[in-house]
Amino acid sequence: MELINAALTGSDADDLAHLDGAFERHRGGCRGRPPTVVLTQMRDDLDLLRDVLGRPCAAAARADLARTAAGITGLVAIIQPDRSDQRDSHGWFTTAERAARESGDRQTLAWALARHAMVPLNYGAPKAAADLAGRARAEAGQSPSAAAALAAAVNARALAAIGDQQGALRSVATARLIAEHLDGTQAADTWFGYPAQNHHVHLSQAFTILGRTREAYTEQEAALALTRSPSVMTRALLEMDAAICLRTDGAPAAAADKAVAIWKRLPEAYRDGLLRTRAETLRQALPGAAHPRIGEALAT
Incomplete structure (x- = not known):
């Protein structure tokens, strides 16, 4: 992580196509594989990413490379909490956010912030989660996107956890509205998309925390109906x-x-x-x- 951070200042894009392909392979999620197995499979791509980031390249290629770096390091960050490594997850998300800012891609930055918000949310710091989710929602803008929907859903859970029932319900309504208008790419079942299954999982948590069990059971049933066996x-x-x-x-x-x-x-x-x-x-x-x-x- 430290070496990738240090390299985010200029590089060559000769291997960008390979890294784009690696990002495409890994963004599909664990697919039933244990987190440690997924990280092992990503190790060679992280080594290549560090190497390529250390080379000089043209500005346009640099922006693409930074976007890819944000995606790959963000995926590593997502996996860490499943290994009980919250601190490492925060570090990788900080790297992903830095790379996203360098790329100039606000949707990628919004995605990294929204995914980052899930770490403090899941481990007892809902106020920090609400702050990150709010920043993600602002970066995502007004157009329907996976990052915007995720930010609203995570914010709903965070606000529920700090006792802001009305704020949580407003964020649930926002997440539902955005989700209804996502296209196929944005709603894809990947770590970068916001598929219907994940939508129902987030709302299940929000309603469970709020103590609204009837709505929570409904969301759980909807999510399970869409959940693949692995x-x-x-x-x-x-x-x-x-x-x-x-x-x-x-x-x-x-x-x-x-x-x-x-x-x-x-x-x-x-x-x-x-x-x-x-x-x-x-x-x-x-x-x-x-x-x-x-x-x-x-x-x-």
Whole structure:
């Protein structure tokens, strides 16, 4: 990361086509692969990116290269929290945002900021998340885009988490309006797109946090109907939302049962990071005998 940061000042674009292709390959997401496997597959491309950024090149090629650098380093940043490495994720997102600014592409910058906002959001800093999401929404502008929709959805979750119910509901409405007007490219099922499945996942979280369980269950059903079978993380997060909703609806034992079942089915590679954090949050909210049962599962 430090070497790429240091290189963001002038380079050659001879290998830009290869890097564009690498970005296209990696932007599709984990597709059921453990995060460590994805990062291993990206390592050679990161080495090449660092090398190319160290060469001089024409201004136009430099802008394209910086945009590609923003995309690739942003993808690395997305994966880090799934490995319980929030600090490294922040560092890679800072690199991605710097590269996006150098490229002059506001949509890429908005995307990096919106994705960055999800890190503090998922790990207990919703005010910081709301700030990043607000900056992303401003950079995205008024035209419908994946970055604009994501920024609105993340902002809804962040505002819900800090107790701003009306602000959260306004952001939900904004995310829904933008999502309705996305074209096929913007709504593509990639880490750069805003597919319908991800839209429902974000709204499930917003409504779950708000305690509006009827709407949350509806969003969970819609998301699961669109979720492909390899999406281990997505399915587990939606089920954990459902467990939290059961607790909200006054069924702590059922909530604990569901959370423990989720954890026991979860492959070892996914037992750190966000899912552990969500399970721990639920554990702390449960009373009586339901409380230690999740703790015992997490300890195994």
